[in-house]
Amino acid sequence: MAEIAVPSTPTVDADGHVLEPRDTWTKYIAPKFRERAIRIENDVNGDEVLLFDGKPLEVVRNRLATLGGIDMDPSEIIRPGRYFYEDGCPPGGFEPAARLKVMDDERIDVALLYPTIGICWEGHVQDPQLAHAYTEAYNRWLVDFCSHDTQRLVPIAHINLLDVDLAVKELARAHDAGCRGVYISPDLFARARKRFDDRSYDPFWAAAEERGLPIAFHVVVRDQATTSYVDPYNGGGISFGLLNFAFLAIDVMGAFTELLSSGVLERFPRLKVAVLETGANWISAWLDRLDHKYEVIHAVTRLKMKPSDYFRRQCLVSADPDESMTAEIVRHVGADYFIWASDYPHIDASMGVVDEIRTHLAVLPQADQDKVLGGNALRFYGLRS
Numbered sequence: 001m002a003e004i005a006v007p008s009t010p011t012v013d014a015d016g017h018v019l020e021p022r023d024t025w026t027k028y029i030a031p032k033f034r035e036r037a038i039r040i041e042n043d044v045n046g047d048e049v050l051l052f053d054g055k056p057l058e059v060v061r062n063r064l065a066t067l068g069g070i071d072m073d074p075s076e077i078i079r080p081g082r083y084f085y086e087d088g089c090p091p092g093g094f095e096p097a098a099r100l101k102v103m104d105d106e107r108i109d110v111a112l113l114y115p116t117i118g119i120c121w122e123g124h125v126q127d128p129q130l131a132h133a134y135t136e137a138y139n140r141w142l143v144d145f146c147s148h149d150t151q152r153l154v155p156i157a158h159i160n161l162l163d164v165d166l167a168v169k170e171l172a173r174a175h176d177a178g179c180r181g182v183y184i185s186p187d188l189f190a191r192a193r194k195r196f197d198d199r200s201y202d203p204f205w206a207a208a209e210e211r212g213l214p215i216a217f218h219v220v221v222r223d224q225a226t227t228s229y230v231d232p233y234n235g236g237g238i239s240f241g242l243l244n245f246a247f248l249a250i251d252v253m254g255a256f257t258e259l260l261s262s263g264v265l266e267r268f269p270r271l272k273v274a275v276l277e278t279g280a281n282w283i284s285a286w287l288d289r290l291d292h293k294y295e296v297i298h299a300v301t302r303l304k305m306k307p308s309d310y311f312r313r314q315c316l317v318s319a320d321p322d323e324s325m326t327a328e329i330v331r332h333v334g335a336d337y338f339i340w341a342s343d344y345p346h347i348d349a350s351m352g353v354v355d356e357i358r359t360h361l362a363v364l365p366q367a368d369q370d371k372v373l374g375g376n377a378l379r380f381y382g383l384r385s
Contacts, residue, residue, distance in 0.1 A: 010109035011354055012374035012383075014318055015218070015276045015341030018145060019068045019093030020117045020138065022085060028137035036130055037137070038117060040064065040085050048084055052121040053130060058223050060120070067116050067221075068093055069347035077347065093345045096148035102344065103152065107354050109374065110383065112154045113142060114183055114276075116346070120221045123189030128163035132170060135160050139174045146178065154383065156181040156216065161191045164200055168207045175211050180381045181274070182208060186217040186255030189224055196255070197262035197302075205268045212382055214272035214316075217255045219248040245348075249278040256315070257290070263302030265310045272380060273315045276341060280319035284332050287311055312337060316380055319372065321353040326372075327363050335368035339377045 025037035039051045048064055049056035060067065062080040065088030069077045077083055091098035093116075103111055118138050125131045135158045146153035157174035159167050159182050171182060185191070194200070208215055256275045265271060275283075290307035303310070312334065318341045319326045330338050340357050343349040361369045378384050 009370050010374040010378065011107060012339070012377035013103075013108045013111040013342045013344070014274070014316075014339035014377045015114055015216075016108075016111040016344050017093070017114050017116050017346060018099075018142065019089045019345060020115065020141065021094050024117075024141050025134065025137050028141045030133050030136070033130060033133040036133075038121060038134060047081070050117065050120065052124050052134075053127070055124065057120055057124065057221070059221060064088070066347050067120075068345050070345040070349050070351070072347075074347055088347070090345050094145075096145050096153060100149055100152060106342070106344075106351065108342070110152050110154060110377075111342075112156055112181065112377065112381065113146065114156050114216075114218060115142075115158050118158045118183075119185070119218060122160060122185040122220065123187050123222050123224060126162065126192065128160075128166060131160040131162050132166040136170055136173070139170065139177070139179065143174075143177045143179065150178065154181075154381070155179045156183050157213075158183050159204075160185070161194075161201065161204065164204050167204050171204070171207050171211070171213065175213060179213075180383065181214045181216055183216050183218055185220050186251040187220050187222065189222065190220070195262060196259045196264050201264075202267075205264060205271055209268050209271045212270075212272070214274050214380055216274040216276050217252045218276045219252055219278075221248075252276065252278045253282070253286070257286075260307055260310050260315075261290070261301070261303070265314050266303055266305075269313065271314060274339070274380070275315065275317040277318065277320075277343065279323050280317045280338055281323045281325045281329050283311075283317045283337075284329050287333070316376060319357065321350075321356040321360070324360065326357075326360050330361070330364060330368060330372060335364070335371045336376060338372045339380070340372060 022040040026034060029037045036053045041049060041051060043049050047062050049061055050064060064085035065077050065083035068088035068090065071090050072088060077088060092102035115138060121134060139157045142155045146155045155178055157179035159171055161167050161184060252275060259265065259273060287308040294301065294303065294307055316337055316339050318339045321340065342353045361372055
């Protein structure tokens, strides 16, 4: 595969998003699954609902505009029933030419692109064949989207793990089509509650390792509660708000820790893992804690090195532009282990993020700034030699 040509000191958005057009799955899904495709419709009550296999995702009922919404007032868009999905979709979310204009305005050279509706359905779909059909349809659409400018728009394949053979098949197909990384859900429901160290997953980890495709964890949206603390239906209203929204990051932090601590990175030493949309300022304290606990119980773990050694050997973490301590964390952990992300065009994203992240990194040597702003992403994802 040809190497992507980029500027010598590029700025790489390591976690941007698309907003899939509502007809993405009806157009791209295998014909035998078309009646079960992901849809956005109005139900008998007139509510706008997101349907997976004909069943609605309740947490976004009449709130689909909040899946985008970067250029809208959050206090207005989050109120149910006032706006529809497309109201929250700026053209840069679903039109490649418009996305490139946004990137030009933001001074972003390259964007790695992840799903939006795609982070909502896993765990609600337990039919492995249908889950595979959903991911394949999305990946085909995304490659077509990125074909507008393959130098600047980088597709990241969405892979579901309910059927490992199908996952390996789609990983290979998507990579051959141009995808440069893989997104997998951190959610236990998305993998039928199987742990990452289940040996049935070994062919998938091996395939990703062999092809040099980084695995990325990203926050998800769902109806199911993960803990007694986080339940979209436990009180609703105000109690649904800040706790649940902030707690989305715990899924990703937990999945990363499970993968590392269960020995997957020990057994697959060339597997690359990116930790997205959790911020990055926590990573130093968490690695210190993991290392300390490892010293106490290392005799009964599967690890042969300290957890922080696996992180430095195989992982990156993505910083949010508004984090205030990123430079100090980069200094402490090392500049080679950080990327950054815009999260465009989601409701909690904003414009002007390149200036914001540059401001927070300005106290670092220029070489370290360049690594975080783009160099690490280029190296990790093989976007240049």
